[in-house]
Amino acid sequence: MTPRRPNSPRPLFLLIPGLIAIAFLVIPMVGLLAEAPWGSFGAILTSQVALEALRISMVTSIAATVIAIFIGTPLAWLLAREILPGTRILRAMVIVPLLLPPVVSGVILLTAFGRRGLVGQWLSSGLGIQLPFTTAGVIVAETFVAMPFLIITMEGAFRSLDGRFEDAASTLGASQWTIFRRITLPLVGPSLVAGAVLCWARALGEFGATITFAGNFPGVTQSMPLAVYQALETDRSTAIALSLVMLTVCVVVLVALRGRYLRPTAS
């Protein structure tokens, strides 16, 4: 008699809903591929609307990511070390844009940076800077919505960093700046890459806050998602082709981060 081997359990009450879920997620993507205008793909993507939307998306999402890296990383460090008073409240404030409907983020930005907004009136009358309905406005909207992804990722990285490395560097004579540049940053490097990519992908997909705060002007504020939205009403195949480009970008990002996000996480 052979001993009874434990099979990996496959209870139907989990199997069936699970398969429905995966079908629900995958079938629409297959649908997109099926309906893709493969014949006119090249022409659509080289059309002026598509090229301009692509350019604006790239410029604004990269700018938003760079801004997030330069101001979000220091904030993440401050939060991780709990240097600022009210760190818990500040951390909650950072997470708010993640939970907020993006259109509400757009409204918030208008009340702050709009022509008659709290900061906006000062910006426009004092410095002559207009943010709403400009490319800069798109960058502001994307940064507002996407930066929390970078901050949260980096705060975790700074938190889990062994403080003795920084202590050791300090006793060896390194200044705070040298420690941050040569020890802290390299050690959190992989997280910085992951956080930046997440932040960039979110900025690239930004729609609600952008259209509310910056409007939908081709060549100025019309990024890819906005172009898809507009094309859908007039030219379905263009919308599908542009959507396919964005889907491809997402898959590429996932593959690039495969080590981090395609693996089950314990926590």
Added chain:
Amino acid sequence: MTVVANFTAQRGEFTLEFDATFEPGTVIAILGPNGAGKSTLLRAMAGLVAASTGSIKINGVVVDDSQNTFLPPPARSIGYVFQDYALFPHLKVLANVAFGPRSRGLGRKPANRLALEVLTKIGIAELAGRLPSSLSGGQAQRVALARALATRPQVLLLDEPLAALDIETRAKIRLELTEQLSAFSGCTVLVTHDPLDAMMLADRVIVLENGAIVQDAKPAEIARRPATPYAAALIGVTLLRGTISNGELKLDQGGILHTADLDVAGPVLAVVRPESVSVHREQPAGSPRNVWPGTIASLQAAHDRVRVQVDGSPAVVAAITPAAVADLGLAPGSQVWLSVKAVEIDVYPTVKH
């Protein structure tokens, strides 16, 4: 390079009270159980923790007066070897060792040259291109020491430098460390909970318990007269210096002991644990190789044993039960015979003092 440390430091609820002066060229072991404040002492000297009261002076310079003066770690001439070494995992060994000199203003090339020099001196130049993750424990310990020494510090702080090593490596590295520390002209403060480290490496041992100094004396003195039960239990061993060949140990203080170590030759430190010394009224017959007469100098109760200090060649400490003391009718001045089995004597190679 004298260090005058007379301060208190706070770590949560815990307070360390410390008052000692360290002379240049000496190795001071800080011995104590976990949570005694050993690491807090090192961190305060390095400037990673601020003193709450009192002051710390290094080479005549006040580095922390717990009021207005506080020199941060980079402004102190300190070499710190961390427990588990804290080698920078993303930098190769050479860059780890060159990190200090570079941070203190040397260019990349001169810093690398200096780093290689230090690695060569410690005998690990071949590790220069390796990453810390590929090093064995003993190698990592040597690299950590090289990194700390590369800034030419006046004070060297070692936090449990041998604790992360397996027993065999530990004996070897301990011997190496003895030589390297005797070549170091500044003062060395070595934190350990291993009495053997303290005995072999240090000129002076400070026993720390619950944040306070309970004893401050030469190793031999602490072994002879431990001030607390902890010290007695931990370091109440007899340490004997001598020269060994073919298992025959000629003691510097006179007398000969037979050991089971036939491979070791040259100067050694022999450890005789009190529990392994038997005390007799008559000369014992039978197997023990080492039998010699002595006179009881003192009796001292410690835990459930009595520590019996016996003068003779050599003088040793025996730990026996109170019942045995009563049976044998022992008192100071009693004439007794001592015996120790050859296999009970541990021998550690050392450098000649």
